[in-house]
Amino acid sequence: MTQKNQPKIPDQPSLITSANREARPSTPPSAIVDFVSHSVAQTQRCGSQLAQQLGPGTVILLEGDLGAGKTTFTKGLAQGLGVEGYVNSPTFTLVNEYEGRLPVYHLDCYRLENGREALDFGIEEYLYGEGVTVIEWPERIREIWPSSYIRVTLSYLNETKRSLRVEPVGPEYVGLMQEFKKSAFGSSL
Numbered sequence: 001m002t003q004k005n006q007p008k009i010p011d012q013p014s015l016i017t018s019a020n021r022e023a024r025p026s027t028p029p030s031a032i033v034d035f036v037s038h039s040v041a042q043t044q045r046c047g048s049q050l051a052q053q054l055g056p057g058t059v060i061l062l063e064g065d066l067g068a069g070k071t072t073f074t075k076g077l078a079q080g081l082g083v084e085g086y087v088n089s090p091t092f093t094l095v096n097e098y099e100g101r102l103p104v105y106h107l108d109c110y111r112l113e114n115g116r117e118a119l120d121f122g123i124e125e126y127l128y129g130e131g132v133t134v135i136e137w138p139e140r141i142r143e144i145w146p147s148s149y150i151r152v153t154l155s156y157l158n159e160t161k162r163s164l165r166v167e168p169v170g171p172e173y174v175g176l177m178q179e180f181k182k183s184a185f186g187s188s189l
């Protein structure tokens with residue numbers, strides 16, 4: 001297909017059917033959002049719309065390979081929380097802190113070996129603080145994940161497309177996900 005004949009990218013990402021999803025027993029399938037983002041702007045918009053629903057103390061775990069779009073999603077999320085200025089990956093500094101409607105703590109655990117290293121760094125201050133804590137490469141510190149969090153899984157589909165799954169873990173986030181669906185897709189499914 002030539003570039004000229006490409007379908008127009010919709011303003012809203014396309015929602016995948018809620019049928020047959022795998023879910024944790026504690027997470028109602030209707031609270032999970034799966035969709036395909038067709039552009040950087042759509043991934044950022046989803047982050048921004050999720051941000052509208054977040055309260056103090058929320059932890060967001062961002063899973064996905066190198067280049068999947070975790071930092072891109074975080075830029076939208078931070079913008080949605082009112083952060084002004086440039087949001088960059090804290091790969092070497094481990095954490096970047098921003099001031100928005102709530103404090104935003106952006107962590108990147110890529111260079112950590114395990115949860116112990118994160119505890120030595122003082123991660124608990126962020127995990128159990130009053131801000132929104134967003135963590136890239138949380139797989140590295142799985143043994144210290146909190147009991148409740150929002151998990152976002154990004155996967156590379158092609159150069160411009162990514163699949164995203166947004167999944168609440170913990171009952172307190174289920175209602176929030178319904179609101180997120182309504183605002184992002186105009187549907188509570």
Ligand SMILES: Nc1ncnc2c1ncn2[C@@H]1O[C@H](COP(=O)(O)OP(=O)(O)OP(=O)(O)O)[C@@H](O)[C@H]1O
Pocket residue numbers: 037038039040043064065066067068069070071072073089136159160161162
């Ligand atoms: N639909 C899309 N959503 C997100 N990023 C996209 C999309 N299409 C293309 N991209 C590109 O993919 C790259 C995503 O990079 P990003 O830094 O967000 O990934 P990451 O998951 O944080 O990687 P890392 O593990 O290295 O930190 C960017 O270059 C971005 O322009």
Ligand SMILES: [Mg+2]
Pocket residue numbers: 070071072089136
């Ligand atoms: Mg990144």
